[in-house]
Amino acid sequence: MNLDRVVQECRHAALAAALFAAFIAPSGLDAQQGGTVTGVITTKAPGLKPLRVTMDQRVCGNELPDEAVVVDTTGRLANAVVTLVGVKSPTGATSGGVMNEKCRFAPRVQITRPNAIITTSSKDPILHTTNAAMDGGKGLFNVAVPVPGIKISKPLNGSGLVRLVCNTHPWMRGYIIVTDDMAAITGADGAFTLPNVPAGTYELRVFHVKVTAAPEKVTVTAGQTANVNFELK
Amino acid sequence: MWTEWCARCHALDGSGKMQEPPITVEPLDFTDCTVASAEPDADWQLAITHGGPAVGLSSEMPAFGDTLDADQVQGFVEHIRGFCEEPGWPHGNMNFPRPIFTEKAFPENEFIVLPVMSHRSELGVTRNDVDLVALYERRLGRRGMWEVAVPLSHRSTGGASRGGIGDIELAYKHVLSADAARTRILSAGIEVALPTGSEARGLGKGTPVFEPYLAAGTVVGDTYLQAQTKVELPVDGAQASRAFVYNLYAGRDTSASPDTWTLGIELNGENGELALTPQVRKGLTKTGALGAAFGVRVPLTERREQGTRVVGYLLWEYLDPVRARP
Numbered sequence: 389m390n391l392d393r394v395v396q397e398c399r400h401a402a403l404a405a406a407l408f409a410a411f412i413a414p415s416g417l418d419a420q421q422g423g424t425v426t427g428v429i430t431t432k433a434p435g436l437k438p439l440r441v442t443m444d445q446r447v448c449g450n451e452l453p454d455e456a457v458v459v460d461t462t463g464r465l466a467n468a469v470v471t472l473v474g475v476k477s478p479t480g481a482t483s484g485g486v487m488n489e490k491c492r493f494a495p496r497v498q499i500t501r502p503n504a505i506i507t508t509s510s511k512d513p514i515l516h517t518t519n520a521a522m523d524g525g526k527g528l529f530n531v532a533v534p535v536p537g538i539k540i541s542k543p544l545n546g547s548g549l550v551r552l553v554c555n556t557h558p559w560m561r562g563y564i565i566v567t568d569d570m571a572a573i574t575g576a577d578g579a580f581t582l583p584n585v586p587a588g589t590y591e592l593r594v595f596h597v598k599v600t601a602a603p604e605k606v607t608v609t610a611g612q613t614a615n616v617n618f619e620l621k
Numbered sequence: 622m623w624t625e626w627c628a629r630c631h632a633l634d635g636s637g638k639m640q641e642p643p644i645t646v647e648p649l650d651f652t653d654c655t656v657a658s659a660e661p662d663a664d665w666q667l668a669i670t671h672g673g674p675a676v677g678l679s680s681e682m683p684a685f686g687d688t689l690d691a692d693q694v695q696g697f698v699e700h701i702r703g704f705c706e707e708p709g710w711p712h713g714n715m716n717f718p719r720p721i722f723t724e725k726a727f728p729e730n731e732f733i734v735l736p737v738m739s740h741r742s743e744l745g746v747t748r749n750d751v752d753l754v755a756l757y758e759r760r761l762g763r764r765g766m767w768e769v770a771v772p773l774s775h776r777s778t779g780g781a782s783r784g785g786i787g788d789i790e791l792a793y794k795h796v797l798s799a800d801a802a803r804t805r806i807l808s809a810g811i812e813v814a815l816p817t818g819s820e821a822r823g824l825g826k827g828t829p830v831f832e833p834y835l836a837a838g839t840v841v842g843d844t845y846l847q848a849q850t851k852v853e854l855p856v857d858g859a860q861a862s863r864a865f866v867y868n869l870y871a872g873r874d875t876s877a878s879p880d881t882w883t884l885g886i887e888l889n890g891e892n893g894e895l896a897l898t899p900q901v902r903k904g905l906t907k908t909g910a911l912g913a914a915f916g917v918r919v920p921l922t923e924r925r926e927q928g929t930r931v932v933g934y935l936l937w938e939y940l941d942p943v944r945a946r947p
Contacts, residue, residue: 527674530672530682
């Protein structure tokens with residue numbers, strides 16, 4: 389191998405390394421530069437009494453838990469949605485599903501991206517409807533879900549809060565937060581985690597159907613975890 | 622399936638009246654025969670397949686189009702019509718779009734305003750006529766309908782103009798035959814024009830005129846055919862002459878929705894005068910309770926006497942909801 393060829397190959401290797409640095413490495417670098425936002429959401433609002441079922445008791449039972457406020461004994465609140473305003477989610481659901489099961493929507497709260505396809509189905513041998521409307525009242529669709537196993541898919545146009553109701557079982561409620569921002573839902577322990585957040589300072593908003601709190605500022609540092617707790621009133 | 626699905630909101634008897642309704646908007650009462658019979662199957666099919674908003678009704682009515690096929694949907698339509706237990710109500714499939722001149726055979730509950738405008742120039746004299754007829758129609762029983770028509774006219778010839786009320790008409794129409802299987806309807810009616818308009822001012826005929834007529838309608842393929850023949854019989858033959866009036870309409874919808882466009886053409890005749898009236902009609906709301914038509918009546922014979930007229934109507938089906946219910 390002569391010297392010129394060695395130099396040429398070294399140049400190619402340097403070019404390849406530069407290309408790798410330019411196109412491949414930054415994503416890994418970003419991940420390293422990203423941080424995590426965690427927290428716990430609590431409330432002093434008490435849990436609610438069970439709902440009295442007025443129809444289809446053979447399927448629904450005589451009463452159902454009122455899931456409008458799901459809180460444990462220490463006040464940790466489930467089904468709250470935390471959103472990092474303006475931070476686009478690199479991933480996120482482009483489709484969602486709603487199951488009509490024992491006369492309730494499952495899940496009760498979910499997050500999807502704008503223009504996602506939502507599929508509604510049922511495990512109940514009775515007529516349900518999935519009536520979706522934007523928070524302002526604009527109707528999106530209302531489909532009958534009359535038999536178990538059926539699957540009906542509809543697009544969710546627009547963004548924001550979509551409310552689901554069942555017109556044959558008035559207590560049934562569901563919520564879809566349509567956003568392309570980073571967002572998370574609290575579990576039964578009231579905790580949420582937003583991983584891989586780019587470093588910076590952001591507004592953190594929380595939504596819950598019954599209780600509320602003002603947004604908080606959060607500063608995210610690469611490789612670190614920022615903790616933000618909310619108490620909703 | 623009615624019991625398991627529909628009766629949850631519409632009640633077992635189809636009345637829509639329930640002690641603890643799960644919905645907020647009370648459904649239509651299907652036991653009311655005017656409700657259950659008046660509209661075509663296509664409207665009901667749309668509501669069941671695509672939900673209430675497709676026909677301007679409540680969004681609480683869900684779409685069953687992902688569950689039921691077309692035959693099953695039609696089965697529900699027929700079941701709903703069956704809640705009307707009185708025989709003899711004409712089937713809504715014979716409720717065709719209203720032409721501008723041809724009398725509909727189907728009885729209606731409507732308020733209509735019909736403007737007619739013409740401009741003629743003869744021997745250097747310009748004549749502008751504007752007529753506006755306000756028409757109120759009301760169904761009477763299963764097959765009858767009465768109506769009153771009040772014409773307002775304005776005549777302008779050269780520099781002189783005059784206007785006022787014309788000859789008010791009272792009318793009764795009765796459906797003689799309504800064959801749902803063949804989609805054919807035949808009605809007979811009589812109009813009586815009272816001499817309320819000033820004959821001297823050219824606004825009336827100066828004598829009562831009896832106008833018996835026949836009106837018929839059917840469908841061939843997707844095309845509506847409607848026809849009317851009428852004889853005008855003045856009480857005083859010296860004041861006005863007899864006339865034989867005949868109208869023939871053909872038209873078709875561009876979609877099944879109540880707010881569809883309907884394209885049509887009429888052949889209009891009165892004695893030796895013949896004219897063609899191409900026209901469009903449009904439902905102005907999702908429910909179809911408001912509608913408008915526009916056309917131009919072009920003379921084929923005796924052109925100078927007839928003149929070209931701009932014609933149309935604005936109608937309101939006043940017992941139907943105009944706007945979509947939430």
